[in-house]
Amino acid sequence: MRQRQFSAAGLLAACHPGPVVLVTVLAAAFAVGFGASLGSAVLITLAVLAGQLSVGWSNDWIDAGRDRVSARSDKPTVSGAVSVVTLRRCALAALMACVGLSLATGWAPGGVHLAAVASAWSYNVVLKSTVFSWLPYAVSFGLLPIFVVLASAPAASTAGWAILGTALLGIGAHVANTLPDLDDDRRTGVRGLPHRIGPAASRLLAPLVLVSATAVVVLGPERQPGAVGWLAAGIAVALAATAGLVARARPRSRMPFTLSMAVAGICVILLVVAAPEVAVQA
Template sequence: MRVRTDSHGGHGWERETGGPPGRAPSAARAWARAAHPVPVLVVTGLTVCLAVSMGHSPGSAALVALAVFAGQLSVGWLNDLVDAARDARAGRLAKPVAQGRLAPASVAGMVLGSALLATGLTALCGRRAALAHLLALVSAWVYDLGVKATAWSVLPYLVSFGLLPGVVTFALPGSPAPPPWLVVSGALLGCAAHFVNTLPDLADDARVGVRGLPHRLGAAGSRVAAALALLGSALALAGAARLGGALGLLALAAAALTTVAGLLWLGSGRGGVRLAFPTVLLVAALEMGLLLTAGLPSGAAG
């Protein structure tokens, strides 16, 4: 792979390790950006909310969240590492590996290190939690390594987000299984995230040979798929027998329906496309808020 040089000449990653002290903040930002910070923080936040709602102690919740955080770092860094050549051809300035600000060998080391840390931390939560987390990570890594460019691109999102509740519940005493409705809701939320996250980059991806399911369905088809998945996620959660609170359910239903309407009718413009992902995050936040309000005692998690 050919590494680009910046305006001062030389490889950016060479100055990252050997340059003046003033370069340190820039290097830190490059590492953070290469990790895809928004998905990392969102998935970690969802994990914290699930852990609290299911009755984890503060220490146990922190352990599970740290494991998921480390795993998400490995997924983000691997994504930028694998896509570096394509990102460089597409001229994506926000990609530190493609722009030569991070050494590929260093990124590969961080991918491996964060993956080992993630699996090691989850192993402290029990065998079933560790297995669920490993399967979720393998699914995400497979996406990074090539499934993203196939018609099966949504499958890793379904698998990984569907397994996330299991990572949390299996870490509880007795390793209870997650309730099926929560698995379905998580999987469909991941499906919606895949479609809306891809929408802004459909044209750029197509130019560099990426043809995942959203690219094959097109912008309109992807908006419909995202809307249906998001509505299904909200309905699966709202339909759970042990979740009470009419006001919370109404708020969730209203937000889901509003988001669906926005995706279907208001998402065709560039601004609407950019707002699609934040609206999905809003519904996810309301779902987590409903779980936190209702609570899921550990004995009822199965």
């Protein structure tokens, strides 16, 4: 029993629970904000959850060799909490569940969500080590509101500023998440965009992109954010600035990524509040 509990804990840690929970909750909030029916909201949430689990597990499965070389004791595959075989099976099972759940929302929204998940997998498989490492994050985050709008209100389209804002959030999250592992990644041959521009430029780029995302969400065309919008924007800017400062003072800290996810949460709350403007009726 003890071994099973330990393995379950390792499997949970290997899915990257922070991003999984955040993106899933955000998708559910989007669905509610866009007026999805209960059935649609549940399908959207489960589809996103399955997709996120497949991405998280595949990341640790594919990176297991690199993590061992870097002696990443925080990784379950290195500590022995879960095997690579188990991660591979779980990732593929979650991916199959994601396909079924996504298509159950409709062919068009399902196709959009599967494109987002495929983009995220492309980062794990090949783009992580290229100058285009930012692209899967931009594509996957940018497609999320499109998926939820199509699944919630098929006759509506998604405002361009909302797509741009979430895409920028994805890029900012990518750079912030990569910062603590730059040295380990270089030793194992990973050379994404943050590695190529260097730690100093990356510490500047991450908060700048996140602030830009916040500005797009608050100041989108024909938007009237009001006092609450400006307050949320101020908090987001402060969090992004803090992320930059922490990354500079503590290069291996994961706090910048946590702060980045907090900025993402604020922006999505603003998007949910502005749901009538995000979902443009035909």
